[in-house]
Amino acid sequence: MLQAFVLSAVLLAALKPVASAAAVFPPPAKHVTLNVGNAQLAPDGFSRSTVVVNGQYPGPPILVNKGDSLSVTVNNRLTDPTMRRSTSLDLDGLFSPTSELPDEGSPFVTQCPIGPGASYTYDHGAIDQAGTFWYHSQLSIQYIDGFRGPLIVYDPNDPLKSLYDVDDVNTIIQLGDWWHNTTLSPTMLPQYEATGIIPVSDSSTINGAARYNGGPAVPWSVVNVVKGKRYRLRLINESARNVVTFNVEGHSLNIIEADGEALVPHVVNALDMLAGQRYSVVLTANQPIANYWIQTPFVGGAPARNLNQNITLSRAILRYAGAPIADPTTPMDVGPFPESLVEAELRPLVPQAAPPADVNVTLDLEVIAGQAIWTVNGVSFLPPKTPTLMKVLEGASTAADFNATENTFVFPAHKTIQFTFPENDDDDAHPLHMHGQNFWLIKPNSTDVINTVDPIKRDTAAAGANGMILRFRTDKPGPFHFHCHIFWHYQAGLATVLLNDPAGTRAQVHPDAAWEGLCPAYNALPADEQ
Template sequence: MKLVASTVFAAISLAVPALSETVAVTLDIINAPGAPDGFNRTLVSANGTYPGPLITANKGDTLVVTVNNKLDDPNFRRSTAINFDGIFVKTANAFNEGSPFVTEYPIGPNETYTYTVPLVDDQTGTFWYHSQLDVQYVDGLRGALIVYDPDDPLADLYDVDNEDTIWQVGDWWHNSTLPLLAGYEATGIVPVSDSGTFNGVGRYQGGPEVPFHVVNVEAGKRYRFRIINTSARNVFTVSVDSHNLTVIETDGSATAPLTINQLDLLAGQRHSVVLEANQPVDNYWINAPFVGGDPTRNLNQNATLSRAILRYQGAPDADPSAPMSLGPAAGELNALDEADLRPFVASPAPEPDVNITLNLVVTAGKAQWNVNNVSFLAPEVPTLVKILDGANSSSDFNVTENTFILPANKTVQIIFPPSDDDEEHPFHLHGNNFWLVKSNSSDVINTENPIKRDVAGVGAAGTIVRFSTANPGPWFFHCHIFWHFHAGLATIMASGLDDIRADVHPTPEWEALGPAYEALPPDEQ
C-alpha cells in the first residue's frame, strides 16, 4: 500500500477476548514511498505505512509477531530487529526481547523471524514498537502497541478508549538515515528534524498544506487519549485549547489522577490522559510543538505547525478559528511536573543493595557519548550468546560493551549526577521498569510512593532510579535519543547470569539468526 499525505493511521483489528488469547500479527518490513508531511521520500516501514500497524492485545495475551524482512533498497540499512518498548520480558524469553547484539542477531534481508512475547505480570497500558537496529526507526519503522485491561480500576474516569484515541507524535526527516548519520559522524551535530508528525501527518515551513489529523469527539463524553512520543530526538509539548487533561497512566503504570493542561513527553515516553468534551461544539487545536536542536540548522522546521484538530460532532469541517499557539498562555498554564505524579496504588521503593553512578559526557566536536568514560559499541557477538556460552564476569566482555554484572533478586540504584549538558536525556530500561526516586524536574527524593516508568529524563538537576533484578537478563539501559544511542550513550545491565543459563533455552529459529547474519555482505547488514 502506498503511503500518501492523507494516510495517517493503519490498524490491525483485533477482537477483545474474554479470556487470554494468542494475538498473531504479521509485519512485512519494506521500503515504501511516503510523504507524511508532504515531502516525498522512501521509508523503512512496517506493512507500508507510517506509523506502522497498530497492535492491540488484552492483559495476559501472548503476542506472536512474525517479521518478514523484505528490505531491498541499498540506500538504507537492510537488516532489522523489532523491540517492543516497555513490555516486560521474562528471563526465559529474553531471546525474544528484540535488542540486536544484546539479545539477538539482526534479521537479515529475505529472512523471517517470529517474536513470541507473553504479556506477563498483569501488565497493561500504552507501549510502542520500533526498529532497535542503529537509527533505523528514524526512517519510519515505528508504531503503537496497546495492552487493554478489561478490569481497569480507572475505567470509571472515561467513556471512550479505542484505536481512535491513540496519539502518536514523532519527529520527521526528509533525508534518510545513512546520509544523516554520515553528517552527524563528521560534525558531531545531531540532525535537526524537518517537521513533527501527529498520527503520521505533519507540515514543514513552505511545504504543502497537508490536512491536519482530526480527532473526533462527542460533547459530554470523556476520552482516554494515549499519547506516545515515537521520536528519535524531539521533546513534544502537548495541550488542547480550552481543555484540561487528567493524567492516569505513565509508561504503562497507572497513576493517581492529576489534572493539568499541558505535558511534555521525551522520546519514548507515554502518558494516558482523560479529556472531557465539555466545551461548546467547535473545532479546537491540539497543540504538539517540539524542541530538538537548533532550528536555524533546518529552515524547514516550524514547530508551530506540529498539531491536530479536536473536532466536536456537529462542528464544521474546517480548521479552528483560533490562532495556532504553542499552548496555554502563561497566566493559564498548569503544566505537568513529573515529580508531582504518584502511583495509583502507593508503594515504597525498596532500599538499594547495589549503587551505581553513571556520568554522561560528550566528546567535544565528535559524535561520541560516554557513560563513565566508555562509549558503547555493539558487540560482534550478542551479550546473551556470550552469557549462554559461559561469560561470567566483566572481564568476559569488551570494555566498549559497557556491561554491568549484577546479582539476581536485588535492588539496584542508579544515580545520574547533575549535568552541565543543556539537553535532557531520556534513559530507557528494557525488559523492566524502575522506581523514579528523584525526577530531573525536582530536588525532592521520594522513596515513599514514587511512580514506576521505563523512560526518565537525565539532565541538569540529576536523576535517581531503582530497579529490581528479580527478572534476570541482559537488559539495555540507554538514551532514547537514538542519535546519542548510536554515538555510545548506552549500557547493558546484565543480572543473574547463572539464572539466565538455567532458564533461557532459545529456539532453533533464534539460533539460525547468527549464522545467517554473519554470512551477509556488509551492504546487507
C-alpha cells in the same frame, strides 16, 4: 499522507473449557504479522522512500488485552540499497515473560538482526501488563525512517475505567519527528559522528501527518469527539530526538498513566514528553461545539539548521460532532503553558515504597567536545559482533568477560540497584530507557526531593541538569539494554548493558533454533545488506 490504520492482529483461537477441575488453560493467542518494507510516502507532503510496516506510517496498531499471549512475526522485505536492509523489532515497554528471550529485539544484546528476505517470530507469551506501549526498529537509527507504531494493552478490569467513556484506536495519538533525507543511516549518521551536530528534523508528525515551511497544506490529523463524553487519549512520543509539549486548546488533561503504570489522577493543562515516553490523559469534551487546536510544539535542535522546520505547524484538530469541517479560528499557542506537568508531582495509583538499595552506582554522562562520542562512566558503547546473551549462555559471567566498549554492568540476583545521575550542564534532558522492567523514579530531574515512600515507576525518564536517581530489582535474569532514547545519542555510545544473574540466565533462558540461526545468517550477509 496519513495512511488509514489497518489492524493486523488476528485472533487465532478461543479455547473452550474442559470439564476438569485440574485443567489449566492458556489465554487466547494473538498473532501479528509485520511486513517491514520500503514505500514511497509523503507524511508532510515531501515524497521520500521510507522504512515502514505493512506499507504505512505510522505502522498498524497492535491491540491486545491484558492476559493475551502475543506472538509477532517480522517479515523483512527491505530492498532499498540506500538504507539499512536488516532490521529488528523492539516491543517498547513490554517485558517478556517467556524463557526464550529475556527481552525481545535488542540487536547485539539479546539477538542478531533479521536479514533481508528473512523472517523471525517473537513469541512474547502471556502479557501481565496493561497500558500504552509502542514498537519500533532497534537497529541503528532505522525507526527514524518510519518503522514505528502503537502497541496498546487494554485492561478489561482497569481500576480507572470509570473516569473515561471512550478508549479505542481513534484516541491513540502518535507524535514523531520526520526527516526528508532518505539516507539518514549511510550519510547523516556519519556526518553527525564527525561533527557532533545532530540533524534537525524537517517536521513533526501527529498520527502520520505534518506540514513544513513552504510545503503543501497537508490535511491536519483530526480527533473527533462528542460533546459530554470523556476520552482516554493515549499519547506516544515516537520521536528519535524531539521533546514535545502536548496541549489541547481550552481543555484540561487528567493524567492517569505513564509508561504502562496507573497513576493517581493528576490534572494539568500541558505536559512535556521525552522521546520514548507515553502517557494516558482523560480529556472531557465539555467546551462549546467547535474546532480546537491540538498543539504540540517541540524542541529538537536549533531550527536555524533546518529552515523547513516550523513548530507552529506541529498541530492537529480536536473536532466536536456538529462543528464545521474547518480549521480553528484561533492562533496556535506554543507556550509556555500554565499548570504544566511537573513529573515529581505524579503518584502511583497503588503506592509502593522503593526497596532499600543493596548496590549504589553513579553514572556520569559525558560528550567529547566537537564529536558525536557519548560516554557512560568514560566508556562509549559499541555493539559487539556476538550478542551479550549468546556470550552469557556460553559461560560469560563477569564484566571482564566482555569488551570494555560493551559497557556491561553485572549484578547478582535479587538485589536492589540504585543508579545516581549527577547534575550536568548539557542542554539535553537525556531520556534514559530501561529494557526488561520499570524502575522506581525516586528523584526525577524536576525536583531536588528524594521520594522513597511512593515514587512512580516507569521505563523512560530524564537525566539532565538537575540529576536523577532511580532504583530497580535484579529479580529477572538476563542482559537488558539501558540507553538514551535520543537515538542519535544512542548510536554515539550513550548506552550500557545491565546483566542480571548470569548463572540464572543460563539456567532459565533457552532460545529456540530460530534464534540460533540469526547470527550465522546475519554474519554471512554482505556489508551493504546488514
